[in-house]
Amino acid sequence: MSGKRSIFEEVSGDTRKTAAQPGMIDRGxxxxxxxxxxxxxxxxxxxxxxxxxxxxxxxxxxxxxxxxxxxxxxxxxxxxxxxxxxxxxxxxxxxxxxxxxxxxxxxxxxxxxxxxxxxxxxxxxxxxxxxxxxxxxxxxxxxxxxxxxxxxxxxxxxxxxxxxxxxxxxxxxxxxxxxxxxxxxxxxxxxxxxxxxxxxxxxxxxxxxRSERDLMQARRAKETRLFGLATGWMHFAFLQILIGALVAGIDAGRNFVDWPLMAGQFFPPDATELTPLWRNFFESPGLVQFIHRMAGYLLLAYGIMAWLRGRRSAHAQTRFAFNAAFAALLLQVVLGIVTVLNAAPLHIAIVHQLMAVAVFVLILRARFLCAYPIATSVRG
Incomplete structure (x- = not known):
């Protein structure tokens, strides 16, 4: 006759324990x-x-x-x-x-x-x-x-x-x-x-x-509102890049070389003289450059708002990303003005275009870090 057994005794005769296997998310x-x-x-x-x-x-x-x-x-x-x-x-x-x-x-x-x-x-x-x-x-x-x-x-x-x-x-x-x-x-x-x-x-x-495991964990801390703001900033910058291409396509940057006015006035002369009217938005140097300038001012205003919001992020890397993107945008605005005042010489115009790449990619990085923030310790 078998003896009494403790309620805490293992039922199975196999007492081996399976060790925890870290990194299963990334395996395969x-x-x-x-x-x-x-x-x-x-x-x-x-x-x-x-x-x-x-x-x-x-x-x-x-x-x-x-x-x-x-x-x-x-x-x-x-x-x-x-x-x-x-x-x-x-x-x-x-x-x-x-x-x-x-x-x-x-x-x-x-x-x-x-x-x-x-x-x-x-x-x-x-x-x-x-x-x-x-x-x-x-x-x-x-x-x-x-x-x-x-x-x-x-x-x-x-x-x-x-x-x-x-x-x-x-x-x-x-x-x-x-x-x-x-x-x-x-x-x-x-x-x-x-x-x-x-x-x-x-x-x-x-x-x-970053590893798949890291991205999955980071996604749980996604800063949704800031991500939406960065998405809008990215799209706005992309739109300004397209308008800049229209400027380059018709050499509009070499037609009006004063700033902040255009030919001494706010709205350039003869900006809508082409017919039909829609052609002016693609082919009128005055109107195309005017739109590029106004879009630049609005993009800067949006960038200030995004930067101020980004500075309130709980994550240091995200805050730095917004700082970098905004600094690049400020430099791009200055380069744009210099390009206009010098009638878009080749060496300045190409730096202006290259800076557009930097602005776009840095805004994209800020957006990425909103979606997948890098957590930092309280100490660090």
């Missing part, structure tokens, strides 16, 4: 997060370079020097004097040469050709770096769970960007239509998509810089 989901993040950093740097080279191509009026879209064979530049002359002859058939650049000799043509060729070549390099990286991680099965579609998206948008680039150039490769540059709204579309791609890469880099 980590992939090569660090390597993928490094790859995205390279793509990010290349896209920034693409925006800068694209800006210089526009500022030097080089964008129409290549009159054909040859995605594959166009990778090779002219290799002989006869090939150079053939390209120059094609350029001579369009309105830009007939109305604006008849003074050019072959040597002058080569200088603008290299800008446009370099811009297109850099686009090919970006596509190649993306394709090789994505294929490599896919074959090695190192892509984290849930990231396949996200990493595919920048490549797909890059392909669309190439087509939009030619759609933009084709608007200026005309004969008898009096066009000497690309359509400004197409230029804005082209630049806008570049910033969308840049924003995706930046967001992915920030997310991959």
């Amino acid at each position: 989901r980590g992939g090569a997060r660090g390597a993928i993040r490094a790859w995205l950093m390279v793509l990010f740097a290349l896209v920034v370079a693409m925006i800068v080279v694209g800006g210089l191509t526009r500022l030097t009026d080089s964008g129409l020097s290549i009159t054909e879209w040859r995605p594959v064979t166009g990778a090779l530049p002219p290799m002989s004097e006869s090939e150079w002359q053939a390209e120059f002859d094609k350029y001579k058939q369009i309105d830009q040469w007939r109305l604006q650049n008849q003074w050019m000799e072959l040597g002058d043509f080569k200088s603008i050709y290299w800008w446009e060729w370099g811009h297109r070549q850099l686009g090919r390099v970006i596509g190649l770096v993306w394709a090789l990286g994505y294929a490599g991680f896919l074959i090695a099965r190192k892509i984290p769970a849930g990231w396949h579609g996200r990493l595919l998206l920048p490549g797909a948008l890059g392909g669309i960007q190439g087509a939009i680039g030619w759609w933009m150039v084709s608007s200026g490769v005309t004969q008898g239509e009096e066009m000497t540059s690309v359509a400004s709204y197409r230029l804005a579309t082209h630049l806008g998509l570049a910033f969308v791609i840049l924003g995706l890469l930046a967001w992915y880099m920030m997310a991959l810089g």
Whole structure:
């Protein structure tokens, strides 16, 4: 007959205990997060370079020097004097040469050709770096769970960007239509998509810089109202970037070079003389620059509000992110004024465009930290 058993005695004969297994959230989901993040950093740097080279191509009026879209064979530049002359002859058939650049000799043509060729070549390099990286991680099965579609998206948008680039150039490769540059709204579309791609890469880099477990825990502390404010700030900055592209597309920054007035008055003269009326919003230098200025003032006012709210965040990293974004915005406003007062010279105008990248990415980082705040101890 068995003896009495304690109510606290284990029923099973197996007294072994299973140890707790930390990190189960990340198990099977980590992939090569660090390597993928490094790859995205390279793509990010290349896209920034693409925006800068694209800006210089526009500022030097080089964008129409290549009159054909040859995605594959166009990778090779002219290799002989006869090939150079053939390209120059094609350029001579369009309105830009007939109305604006008849003074050019072959040597002058080569200088603008290299800008446009370099811009297109850099686009090919970006596509190649993306394709090789994505294929490599896919074959090695190192892509984290849930990231396949996200990493595919920048490549797909890059392909669309190439087509939009030619759609933009084709608007200026005309004969008898009096066009000497690309359509400004197409230029804005082209630049806008570049910033969308840049924003995706930046967001992915920030997310991959932290573990899945960390992101899941941080999401519980999301500052919803501040996140909404940062989202509005990001969209407003993006809109101002598009308006800036319209300014660049028609050289509006070189038409009115006084500030804070425009030609000595608040509203520029002859700003709505084009017909129909809607054309003025894309083609009137006075109205387009006026809109860019007013949007800049409003963006600054919104930025002050966002910064004051961001300073009240419970998280030190988030507060610093809002400080950095606002400081960049202030510098960008000053650069904008300097650009206008100096009639948008190439070196100042390109710094102004590069600063727009910094403002956009820093606002994006503030938004990310609102969604995934980094907790700090009471002591620190």
